[in-house]
Each structure stands twice: as C-alpha cells, then as structure tokens.
Amino acid sequence: MTRSSSIVEYSSLDTTRPHPVQHGKSEIRVMSLKRTFCPTLALTLLVLSGLFASPQAATAATRHCPFCAAPSLTLSEQLSQADAAALVIWAGAKKAREVNGKRLPSETTYEIREVVRNGRGAVKKGQQVRLSRFRTGKKGDMFLLLGSKATRVEWGSPLPVTETSYQYIVQAPSPETAATKRLAYFIKFLEYPDRQISDDAYAEFANAPYKEIAAVSKLVPRAKVARWIADAETPPTRMGLYGLLLGLSGNENDAKLMEQKISAPSEEFRLGIDGVMSGYLLLAGEKGLPLIEQLKLKNLYLVDAKGQVLTDAKGRKKLVPFSETYAAMQALRFMWSYADGRIAKPRLRQSMRILLDRPELADLVIADLARWKDWSIQDRLMTMYQDKAFNVPAIKRAVVRYMLVCTKDVPKKGTAGPLPKHAQSAMKHLALLRKRDPKTVMDAERFFFLK
Known part of the structure; x- marks a missing residue:
C-alpha cells in the first residue's frame, strides 16, 4: 500500500469517492456530529456517507469527475466490449413446463430486427434468439442484446430500449474517440426526458477526468444547468456535476444562485453540495471564501439569512451537519488540486487552518x-x-x-x-x-x- x-493513516481524502446511492426522494440521512470528539462516530459517518477514501480512491482523483458517483460501465462502453450486438423484438415466452414427461426450462424468444455487431458473421437480421429465462412482454417490445463470441454467441440479459434510446446508443461516439468529442455528444442528453438516456449521459461525465470536463465548458448549456441546480426535482446524485459545470461556465448571477444554495440552512445530508461549493469558488474566487468559512467552517450552528441561530421545537440549537463542513473541506481541496491558481494557495491554507480547532x-x-x-x-x-x-x-x-x-x-x-x-x-x-x-x-x- x-x-x-x-x-x-488515511489518505488525504481526495475529492473523488463513491457517494451513497439515492433513488428518487429517498436518501441516506446522516445526523450531525456533536462538536465533542467521538472517533468511532466520526469514522462511521465518513464510511456511511461514502466519504472515507482509500489510497486507490486518491489515485482515481485524476481519472474521474471529482464530484460524481462512482464510475460505472456506460452503454457505449458495454457496446464496444461486445462481440455481438443486435436490436431485437420480443416474440414470445414460455414458462418451465413438462412435455411428454420431459421437463423443459423457461425460455423467451426474440427476433433480430437490426444487427449492430455481427459477432464474426454469427448474427443475422430476422434470426430468432431463444434465451433460457422467462420474460414477460408484448409483441414489438424492443431490447438491445449484447453477447460474447466463442464457439457460439453467448447473449447477456436483454436491455429494454425505445427507438430513441437505441438510436442514442448506436450513434454515440466509441470510447476510443477523443474525450472532448464524446462529451460534446453526451452533454446534449443531460436531463433528457428518457431517464435511461440521461442516466447514461451523466455516467459518461462521471467517468471523465476534470480536465476533459473543463475542456467542454463552452458547450455547457449554462441557463439549463442553473435551472437544474435550482430545481428540487433534479436527481441529487447529479448535483455535484451540475455545480461543477456551472462553475466552469457561469456568470455573476449564477454565483448568486449558488450562494443561495450553499447558504440554505439544512440538517439533511445534501448529496453533491461539495460540487456546488467548488463551482461557486470557481466563479467567485477568493471573494467567495468568506461565505464558506463563516457558514461551514466557523459556525457550529445553522443560521438564517439574518445570521440568527436556528433552533428546533424544543429550543435546541441546530448543528451544522458534519457533511456540510466536510463538503467545504472538499471544495478547498478541489481548488488546491484542480483550479490552476484561481485562489492563491496561501489563502486556501488559511481557510483550512480554521478547522484545526475542531477535535472531530x-x-x-x-x-x-x-x-x-x-x-x-x-x-x-x-x-x-x-x-x-x-x-x-x-x-x-x-x-x-x-x-x-x-x-x-x-x-x-x-x-x-x-x-x-x-x-x-x-x-x-x-x-x-x-x-x-x-x-x-x-x-x-x-x-x-x-x-
């Protein structure tokens, strides 16, 4: 190691790490740490929130988006790795049954409508493919089949597609294409109405290094990204990327929007807020540090817009969640490692030193x-x-x-x-x-x- x-004895907890999985409106809630040190609780919080990094995660920092979920195999990558690929339509299915005293397994039949990769001549249009598993469907349901070729094609699980998502997949640039050309294609599909497409477009950015994301900053649909950040319906898993994109492409008004997002008092674990803070600092530079320092590094308690400490129904002061403070640390680390002197390094050291007084x-x-x-x-x-x-x-x-x-x-x-x-x-x-x-x-x- x-x-x-x-x-x-830990890595320096770099800016890339897997985030907790979040589906729809459900989320992993992380309680605030009391400001008395509890090493077991602190470590547990880091692990639960996906923030505790291994040395390998630190190395991954240069390879993947700093504020995105763990990299995954995208649809274009899956297609490029397949020996055979075909668009098929559901033709019928049979459950396990006995025929003439013989037990027959479940099977589903598909008909090849289009050949994407012919598996060295083993795949032909109109050919029927029978897979030994039962899948309900109706005539005309479309799937993408990917397979590997040895002596014969071994097909994987069918991937449901629409005509639109199928065209998105087959028209996508291959993984061997220059990253800027690939991202220029996928950036058009962020927040696309078809969730399969938008999730995959996000994954392409999640897999891309910061340098490659920054290279397409002029292509970022700035106004749309600003709306996505402000929209409560935007999947929280994408917020870190969108904060970063707006930081690379935004203007003074966008900085104010991000300031409002950062300043909003919240006791919840806000997935992606580290990316929003980093994007804000990219736009505001050193002038943005006082806000981060006061609300996330110095303050122990949540405050309203007037600076008044917030309390719960029992009159107890509401703590700034540990996750918010940690996100601010991540933003400082990002500016140090990636932002090419946007904020002077002595000034970043000064901000980080604020937290030395915090035992946790x-x-x-x-x-x-x-x-x-x-x-x-x-x-x-x-x-x-x-x-x-x-x-x-x-x-x-x-x-x-x-x-x-x-x-x-x-x-x-x-x-x-x-x-x-x-x-x-x-x-x-x-x-x-x-x-x-x-x-x-x-x-x-x-x-x-x-x-």
Missing part, C-alpha cells in the same frame, strides 16, 4: 496541511498534542506524521547548505515527542510511507 507524503476534524485537517506543505503550524500542533481536548490517538499520530513529512521536505541529496528551518524545527519536535510518547511515535512511523 502506498501513501502520499501527506498521508498519515483535526486529524483530517493536519493531513491536508501536511500535503499542502503548511509548515507554519508546528508550534500550534505541539501545543495541541498536550491539550486534553485533542487527546485522541488518531490526532496524535497525525501530528507525528505531519512532523515526519516536514523533515522529508528538503532539497535533493547533493544540494549544499543547511537543512531548511522548517525541517530542523520538525526534527526537534520529533525528538521531543519520541521522549514524551515513544509508543505513539513508533505506531505512527510503522505505516508511514512517502511516494
């Missing part, structure tokens, strides 16, 4: 600041190490590994001159920690790797 130089987040923040080479917090971390409020093994190990990373941030071998001051200071801090807490230092070093 490899870890980046900023990784402690400190270990994650320390890892990010190590990855960002913010060596200005060494003394603060040493004070934190002795603070009872931060007396948590994960935080202590994070501090040790921060110091280890700092000592490694030195000129290449053979470079003349003394070690940088930050490295010298970190070495002294490590020596002190080894003396005070040798077991924690040993545990932290055990799984410490640098790329």
Whole structure:
C-alpha cells in the first residue's frame, strides 16, 4: 500500500469517492456530529456517507469527475466490449413446463430486427434468439442484446430500449474517440426526458477526468444547468456535476444562485453540495471564501439569512451537519488540486487552518496541511498534542506524521547548505515527542510511507 507524503493513516481524502446511492426522494440521512470528539462516530459517518477514501480512491482523483458517483460501465462502453450486438423484438415466452414427461426450462424468444455487431458473421437480421429465462412482454417490445463470441454467441440479459434510446446508443461516439468529442455528444442528453438516456449521459461525465470536463465548458448549456441546480426535482446524485459545470461556465448571477444554495440552512445530508461549493469558488474566487468559512467552517450552528441561530421545537440549537463542513473541506481541496491558481494557495491554507480547532476534524485537517506543505503550524500542533481536548490517538499520530513529512521536505541529496528551518524545527519536535510518547511515535512511523 502506498501513501502520499501527506498521508498519515488515511489518505488525504481526495475529492473523488463513491457517494451513497439515492433513488428518487429517498436518501441516506446522516445526523450531525456533536462538536465533542467521538472517533468511532466520526469514522462511521465518513464510511456511511461514502466519504472515507482509500489510497486507490486518491489515485482515481485524476481519472474521474471529482464530484460524481462512482464510475460505472456506460452503454457505449458495454457496446464496444461486445462481440455481438443486435436490436431485437420480443416474440414470445414460455414458462418451465413438462412435455411428454420431459421437463423443459423457461425460455423467451426474440427476433433480430437490426444487427449492430455481427459477432464474426454469427448474427443475422430476422434470426430468432431463444434465451433460457422467462420474460414477460408484448409483441414489438424492443431490447438491445449484447453477447460474447466463442464457439457460439453467448447473449447477456436483454436491455429494454425505445427507438430513441437505441438510436442514442448506436450513434454515440466509441470510447476510443477523443474525450472532448464524446462529451460534446453526451452533454446534449443531460436531463433528457428518457431517464435511461440521461442516466447514461451523466455516467459518461462521471467517468471523465476534470480536465476533459473543463475542456467542454463552452458547450455547457449554462441557463439549463442553473435551472437544474435550482430545481428540487433534479436527481441529487447529479448535483455535484451540475455545480461543477456551472462553475466552469457561469456568470455573476449564477454565483448568486449558488450562494443561495450553499447558504440554505439544512440538517439533511445534501448529496453533491461539495460540487456546488467548488463551482461557486470557481466563479467567485477568493471573494467567495468568506461565505464558506463563516457558514461551514466557523459556525457550529445553522443560521438564517439574518445570521440568527436556528433552533428546533424544543429550543435546541441546530448543528451544522458534519457533511456540510466536510463538503467545504472538499471544495478547498478541489481548488488546491484542480483550479490552476484561481485562489492563491496561501489563502486556501488559511481557510483550512480554521478547522484545526475542531477535535472531530483535526486529524483530517493536519493531513491536508501536511500535503499542502503548511509548515507554519508546528508550534500550534505541539501545543495541541498536550491539550486534553485533542487527546485522541488518531490526532496524535497525525501530528507525528505531519512532523515526519516536514523533515522529508528538503532539497535533493547533493544540494549544499543547511537543512531548511522548517525541517530542523520538525526534527526537534520529533525528538521531543519520541521522549514524551515513544509508543505513539513508533505506531505512527510503522505505516508511514512517502511516494
């Protein structure tokens, strides 16, 4: 297992990871964390919300959309991998039965209407295909059959299609086509009325790296995307992508729309809000940070438009959900990794440092600041190490590994001159920690790797 130089015992929780599955209006609800540290609850929340990343997930960051659901095999990819493919119509079906004392299995018969891939000559128009499974249907129902060819074609499960979705599939650019040409085709079908088509078009973007998505920013239907973000009926799983697209193509009015979306007080887990925050920062730049900082990083409680703390029916203050704060962290990470200096890196470090005072987040923040080479917090971390409020093994190990990373941030071998001051200071801090807490230092070093 490899870890980046900023990784402690978790990856730096990069911006890509599988999100929780959400169907229609049902959703996984994630309760707010109390602002007293509970490591088990914090870890559980991260796992349940799909936000805890493995080192492999960090690597995937450069390969897939940062704010989309886990990549899936799209229809065009499935078609390209098939040896045989055909548009078929349902012709009839029979359930398992006995004939002349012999037990016959269920079967469904289809007639090939169009050949898409001929499986080395094994597929012909008008040919009947019998699959040994029962499927109800009516005459004229259309399906796409995909199969692999060995000695004969082995067909997979029929995929129901309409004339429109079939044409969408067969006209789609192949996976070998340049990404910008592919996305230019699929962008036209985002939020298409046929859910099969719109889901697949979304999946194509989910599979695309940020760089390729940014390359088609001029093709984004800006006004439509803004409406989708404002529409409560938009599938929440797509909100992160749409936030990103609007950030790449929007204007000042769109920034205000996104500001309203971000500012809306919510106790629910808002899937995709990290993408909306990131899109907002792409549009607003550094001027957008104060809003994110105040509402998501500094505030412990939800507030209304006038800044008044909201309470429930029993008069208890409503906590800012952990998921909202974490989404803001994701937005900062995105701006650091992808936004090409849209916000100066020292300013992003400043925003992330706000969360150092939060025990339930400190270990994650320390890892990010190590990855960002913010060596200005060494003394603060040493004070934190002795603070009872931060007396948590994960935080202590994070501090040790921060110091280890700092000592490694030195000129290449053979470079003349003394070690940088930050490295010298970190070495002294490590020596002190080894003396005070040798077991924690040993545990932290055990799984410490640098790329």
